[in-house]
Amino acid sequence: xxxxxxxxxxxxxxxxxxxxxxxxxxxxxxxxxxxxxxxxxxxxxxxxxxxxxxxxxxxxxxxxxxxxxxxxxxxxxxxxxxxxxxxxxxxxxxxxxxxxxxxxxxxxxxxxxxxxxxxxxxxxxxxxxxxxxxxxxxxxxxxxxxxxxxxxxxxxxxxxxxxxxxxxxxxxxxxxxxxxxxxxxxxxxxxxxxxxxxxxxxxxxxxxxxxxxxxxxxxxxxxxxxxxxxxxxxxxxxxxxxxxxxxxxxxxxxxxxxxxxxxxxxxxxxxxxxxxxxxxxxxxxxxxxxxxxxxxxxxxxxx
Amino acid sequence: xxxxxxxxxxxxxxxxxxxxxxxxxxxxxxxxxxxxxxxxxxxxxxxxxxxxxxxxxxxxxxxxxxxxxxxxxxxxxxxxxxxxxxxxxxxxxxxxxxxxxxxxxxxxxxxxxxxxxxxxxxxxxxxxxxxxxxxxxxxxxxxxxxxxxxxxxxxxxxxxxxxxxxxxxxxxxxxxxxxxxxxxxxxxxxxxxxxxxxxxxxxxxxxxxxxxxxxxxxxxxxxxxxxxxxxxxxxxxxxxxxxxxxxxxxxxxxxxxxxxxxxxxxxxxxxxxxxxxxxxxxxxxxxxxxxxxxxxxxxxxxxxxxxxxxxxxxxxxxxxxxxxx
Numbered sequence: 295x296x297x298x299x300x301x302x303x304x305x306x307x308x309x310x311x312x313x314x315x316x317x318x319x320x321x322x323x324x325x326x327x328x329x330x331x332x333x334x335x336x337x338x339x340x341x342x343x344x345x346x347x348x349x350x351x352x353x354x355x356x357x358x359x360x361x362x363x364x365x366x367x368x369x370x371x372x373x374x375x376x377x378x379x380x381x382x383x384x385x386x387x388x389x390x391x392x393x394x395x396x397x398x399x400x401x402x403x404x405x406x407x408x409x410x411x412x413x414x415x416x417x418x419x420x421x422x423x424x425x426x427x428x429x430x431x432x433x434x435x436x437x438x439x440x441x442x443x444x445x446x447x448x449x450x451x452x453x454x455x456x457x458x459x460x461x462x463x464x465x466x467x468x469x470x471x472x473x474x475x476x477x478x479x480x481x482x483x484x485x486x487x488x489x490x491x492x493x494x495x496x497x498x499x500x501x502x503x504x505x506x507x508x509x510x511x512x513x514x515x516x517x518x519x520x521x522x523x524x525x526x527x528x529x530x531x532x533x534x535x536x537x538x539x540x541x542x543x544x545x546x547x548x549x550x551x552x553x554x555x556x557x558x559x560x561x562x563x564x565x566x567x568x569x570x571x572x573x574x575x576x577x578x579x580x581x582x583x584x585x586x587x588x589x590x591x592x593x594x595x596x597x
Numbered sequence: 598x599x600x601x602x603x604x605x606x607x608x609x610x611x612x613x614x615x616x617x618x619x620x621x622x623x624x625x626x627x628x629x630x631x632x633x634x635x636x637x638x639x640x641x642x643x644x645x646x647x648x649x650x651x652x653x654x655x656x657x658x659x660x661x662x663x664x665x666x667x668x669x670x671x672x673x674x675x676x677x678x679x680x681x682x683x684x685x686x687x688x689x690x691x692x693x694x695x696x697x698x699x700x701x702x703x704x705x706x707x708x709x710x711x712x713x714x715x716x717x718x719x720x721x722x723x724x725x726x727x728x729x730x731x732x733x734x735x736x737x738x739x740x741x742x743x744x745x746x747x748x749x750x751x752x753x754x755x756x757x758x759x760x761x762x763x764x765x766x767x768x769x770x771x772x773x774x775x776x777x778x779x780x781x782x783x784x785x786x787x788x789x790x791x792x793x794x795x796x797x798x799x800x801x802x803x804x805x806x807x808x809x810x811x812x813x814x815x816x817x818x819x820x821x822x823x824x825x826x827x828x829x830x831x832x833x834x835x836x837x838x839x840x841x842x843x844x845x846x847x848x849x850x851x852x853x854x855x856x857x858x859x860x861x862x863x864x865x866x867x868x869x870x871x872x873x874x875x876x877x878x879x880x881x882x883x884x885x886x887x888x889x890x891x892x893x894x895x896x897x898x899x900x901x902x903x904x905x906x907x908x909x910x911x912x913x914x915x916x917x918x919x920x921x922x
Contacts, residue, residue, distance in 0.1 A: 427608070431615045434901040435894065436860030439878065443890055446882035529744055533864055536746050537879055552746055556868065559750060559765075560758045570747030578742040 356380070363562050373564040375554055384546040385568055391535075391547045392528050392576060395462050399527040400520050402466020407473025408516065412509065414474070415481025416500070425474065432471045437530055440468050445539045457541040461534060465527045476519050480512035518588045525580030532573050548573050609906035616898045617673070620891060621666050673895060679888035683881075688892040691877060698768065699862055699873035702789065706796035714801045718808025725813060737802035745861055749795045749868045756791065764788050766870040788869075795865045859897050 358378035366373045372381035414425035444464045484490065485508070493507055534540030535549030543550060548569040555565035660668070672679070678688035717737075721730040757765040764770060768788050769781075776784065862875035870876070874893060881889035 427612055427615055430612050430902075430905070431619060431898075434612075434616055434898040434905070436863075436897070438860040438863055439894060439897060442863070442878065442882045443894060446885060446890070525742075532744055533746065536864070537867065537882075539882065549746075552744075552750060555750060559753050563754050566747070566750040566754060570744060570750065573744045573747060574742055577744070578739065581738070581742055 356383075363558065365562075366564055372568050373562065375551075375562075375565060376558060381551070381564065381568060384551060385548070385572055388546045388548045388551060388569065389572065389576075391458060391541050391545060392531060392573070394458055395465065395531040395541070396524040396528040396576075396580070398459070398462035399465035399469055399531075400523045402463060403469035403473050403523050404516070404520055406466060407470035408477055408509075410470065411474035411477030412481050415478035416485055416508070418482075418485075422478070425478065429471050429475050429478075432468070435468075437465070437468045437526070438533055441465060441530060441534060442537070442539060445534065457545065461531055461540050462527075465530060469523050469527060472523065473516060473519050477512060477516060480515065481508055484508045484511060514591050515588070518584050518591070521580055521584030521587060525577045525584070528573070528580065529577050605906060605909050609902060609909075613899060613902055616902060617670055617895060618666065620895050620898060621669060673892075678892035678895070681881075681886055681889050683884050683886045683889075688888050691889060692874065692892060692896065695873050695877055698871060699866070699875060702792055702796060702865075702871070702873065703859075703862060705789065706793045706800075709793065709797045710800040710804055713797070714804035715808050717801070718805035719812060721805065722809040722812035725809075730809075733805060737805055740798045741802035743798070745795055745799065745864045746868055748798065749791070749865060752791050752794060753868075763790055766868070768871055792865045792869045792871060795868075796861050799861065859901070 356379065358374065358380075360378065362374065362378045363376055364370060364374045364378075370380050370382065372385060374380055375384070410425055414422045441461075441464050444467070445460070489507060493502075498507075531540055532547070532549035532552070535542075535547040536553045537549075538553065540549060541547045551569035552566060552573075555562070555569070558565055669679075676689055678692070680686070681688050681691055714737075717733050721727075721733045724730060753765055756763045764787055768785060770784050770788075859875070862873060863878055864875070865871070866873045866875035867879050874896075877889065878893050880886075881893070
């Protein structure tokens with residue numbers, strides 16, 4: 295879990311952690327922080343003496359054709375790629391994409407899945423049948439296949455928005471199924487509970503029961519599903535970027551870094567090791583988080 | 598056949614129908630039609646209006662959408678999945694020449710997964726909470742989190758580049774045709790080692806944990822207690838009675854592993870340049886070859902659905918309690 299927290303932090307301040315701009319420099323106007331200014335979107339003025347540099351003092355997009363494909367060294371902690379770009383910087387900036395796609399797609403999946411699952415579970419009857427058929431249909435297709443197809447054949451209006459948003463949307467549209475399935479089960483279970491019977495007897499309307507009574511009880515386990523969904527989304531986004539249909543260059547993504555690594559698999563092992571390690575840790579962190587929350591909520595599942 | 602089984606088959610057919618509709622809509626509504634997308638599009642634009650109208654009639658584009666769907670479905674059922682936009686060959690032919698390879702890879706890795714994970718899960722179930730149990734859990738858990746393409750790359754770097762024990766990619770070495778049949782088989786097997794490993798390790802966690810949980814759930818049952826009271830050792834009691842009860846839920850695994858295998862195939866085949874269905878799909882996606890994508894998706898969806906329905910029916914046949922519902 296701490297891993298995930300670190301990851302979020304890194305993603306947020308990536309442009310601060312890995313940038314050529316100095317953290318502190320003394321110019322005519324006294325002490326300034328150009329890096330901080332760029333992160334906040336303000337103008338930066340060159341000049342001044344560099345006092346303190348960022349931990350990774352490279353720009354992810356800066357080419358250095360003298361140091362192409364160099365192994366990890368004190369100058370480039372994780373080596374450089376085929377254009378001389380520092381791998382550590384690209385890795386840090388790539389975390390932004392992975393994390394934003396992961397979180398956004400989980401959000402979309404929740405927004406889609408919670409109402410559908412709740413309605414199906416509570417209503418029963420044809421609503422349940424319809425949603426269950428849809429869930430079963432969606433389960434037949436692997437996420438990657440559908441995502442590939444949607445991204446490859448995207449209509450024009452979908453192509454206009456940013457890559458990250460598009461991938462997150464596609465993953466959300468494919469990811470609502472586990473959420474809905476789980477919530478449907480919970481609602482079916484809780485529909486028969488005494489609490490609901492009492493509320494109906496008191497004359498509380500169906501909608502109010504669903505939202506104010508059943509939903510809060512069932513929401514906590516949904517977070518477990520959401521945690522796993524984030525992990526899965528990160529993995530699928532990386533796969534899509536690896537294949538070239540996800541977030542595209544020049545934005546650095548972990549999947550994209552691994553795709554570059556593929557071409558130089560015989561010469562530069564560091565290109566493959568570190569982005570994959572980052573992906574592995576991110577997905578592992580999400581899964582651990584999910585399991586941790588699950589154990590917290592349901593003692594039966596422990597061990 | 599009992600009513601439950603029939604009902605399940607009927608609902609399966611209904612879902613299959615939904616699957617076909619979904620696949621058709623996905624492609625048609627999102628991309629348009631073969632005339633506006635695809636590798637021929639620039640050329641088509643330069644044709645005269647009459648020729649374009651002819652093409653539209655050929656692809657049934659002048660019909661309303663639901664008629665197009667029915668026409669497409671009719672063709673598909675008869676095995677005609679359309680013509681690939683890229684090389685004008687029938688989609689079913691392209692699929693046919695690659696299905697064997699993908700099937701072989703997936704079946705081998707499925708068998709390997711079961712062979713490895715079931716004993717692992719059983720051993721863990723025998724001594725829950727022990728070091729073996731926790732080690733197996735942590736190990737398979739970690740394996741599950743490893744992205745397939747990373748594992749593939751690392752395996753390639755280690756075994757193919759540095760150690761040179763195994764070939765890097767493809768299914769045959771150059772000049773393998775000159776070898777005798779046995780040597781060729783060995784060569785092909787060597788090429789399959791790394792891809793199969795990549796397809797297998799991910800499923801280990803799920804299957805072994807599933808086996809373990811099922812066996813533990815059943816271990817508290819009366820049958821097992823009676824067996825133990827009769828003097829059977831822990832191990833044979835678990836195997837003889839636990840497994841018989843656990844084999845039924847194990848069948849349902851097939852339905853869930855299949856989509857994962859199909860998805861995994863896509864990546865593995867692309868990395869190892871194996872001419873299978875997964876690579877065909879990715880290539881089609883890049884070339885906007887809609888008929889091929891459509892055909893493949895339909896095939897994979899139908900196959901998975903069949904697997905799920907079969908598992909459910911087998912469950913109902915094996916367990917009389919389900920049938921009595």
